[in-house]
Each structure stands twice: as C-alpha cells, then as structure tokens.
Amino acid sequence: MSRPLHVAYGALLPWLGYCAIQTGRTGNWWATATFAAASALTVIAALREGQLEDALRREAVRDEREARLGRPPLDTAECAASVALAAACCERWWTSAGADHDSACSRQHRSDAA
Incomplete structure (x- = not known):
C-alpha cells in the first residue's frame, strides 16, 4: 500500500x-x-x-x-493487572491504597509498625 x-x-x-x-x-x-x-x-x-x-x-x-x-x-491490560496484583501484599494494603498494612503482613515497613 x-x-x-x-x-x-x-x-x-x-x-x-x-x-x-x-x-x-x-x-x-x-x-x-x-x-x-x-x-x-x-x-x-x-x-x-x-x-x-x-x-x-x-x-x-x-x-x-x-x-x-x-x-x-x-495483552497490555492483563500485564498491568498482573503487576498490580503481584505488588499487593495484604488485604488492608489493597483496600487502603497502600496506606496501611495488616499486623501480620510480611511487607510491613518498620515505620508502619510503630
């Protein structure tokens, strides 16, 4: 063409x-x-x-x-969703948009634990 x-x-x-x-x-x-x-x-x-x-x-x-x-x-959307899901560490983190962690969360930062 x-x-x-x-x-x-x-x-x-x-x-x-x-x-x-x-x-x-x-x-x-x-x-x-x-x-x-x-x-x-x-x-x-x-x-x-x-x-x-x-x-x-x-x-x-x-x-x-x-x-x-x-x-x-x-698929670009599937790749973006899988990356976002892999980065999620606990239920509270997911629902609070990364502001809080569960008490048993393995990725809880030291500054968050205090």
Missing part, C-alpha cells in the same frame, strides 16, 4: 516545487509560501509513511515469531 503513496508523493513534490517557482516569478508571495509549505508537508508525509511501513513490518515479524513459539500475544 505504501508504494503507490511514495510514487504519488514523488510525483507531487516536483510539481509543487515548480508551482512555487512559477508563482515566485510573478511576485505572488503568499502563493509561493503556500506551495513551499505544501512541498515540505509532502516530504514529511513520505517520511511518515515509511516509518509506518517499518512499524507494521516489525509488528508482523513479532506476531509471526510469537505464533511460531506457540505463545498467545500479550
């Missing part, structure tokens, strides 16, 4: 440059600036399209590698 876009950007860039030069010769400076800005945006769009293509290729390779290893893909 990105090849036709790169071809279109490649054809559009010289045309916008030509238009900028021709309007600059007539003294129409606002149109010259507009064509020059459009040329710059065309270059940015072509670079961004290349970055997107690279990112999609990396994701496809990662998905293929995970499928070959037989692991299910990681």
Whole structure:
C-alpha cells in the first residue's frame, strides 16, 4: 500500500516545487509560501509513511515469531493487572491504597509498625 503513496508523493513534490517557482516569478508571495509549505508537508508525509511501513513490518515479524513459539500475544491490560496484583501484599494494603498494612503482613515497613 505504501508504494503507490511514495510514487504519488514523488510525483507531487516536483510539481509543487515548480508551482512555487512559477508563482515566485510573478511576485505572488503568499502563493509561493503556500506551495513551499505544501512541498515540505509532502516530504514529511513520505517520511511518515515509511516509518509506518517499518512499524507494521516489525509488528508482523513479532506476531509471526510469537505464533511460531506457540505463545498467545500479550495483552497490555492483563500485564498491568498482573503487576498490580503481584505488588499487593495484604488485604488492608489493597483496600487502603497502600496506606496501611495488616499486623501480620510480611511487607510491613518498620515505620508502619510503630
């Protein structure tokens, strides 16, 4: 999909440059600036399209590698929940948003025990 876009950007860039030069010769400076800005945006769009293509290729390779290893893909929400649950040490800590600990909690800090 990105090849036709790169071809279109490649054809559009010289045309916008030509238009900028021709309007600059007539003294129409606002149109010259507009064509020059459009040329710059065309270059940015072509670079961004290349970055997107690279990112999609990396994701496809990662998905293929995970499928070959037989692991299910990681879900970001599941990872965040498992990290939060692993950090919980006791019921009171969990319900008090980390402010208090149970008296039998193994992770109770010395400053909390006093």
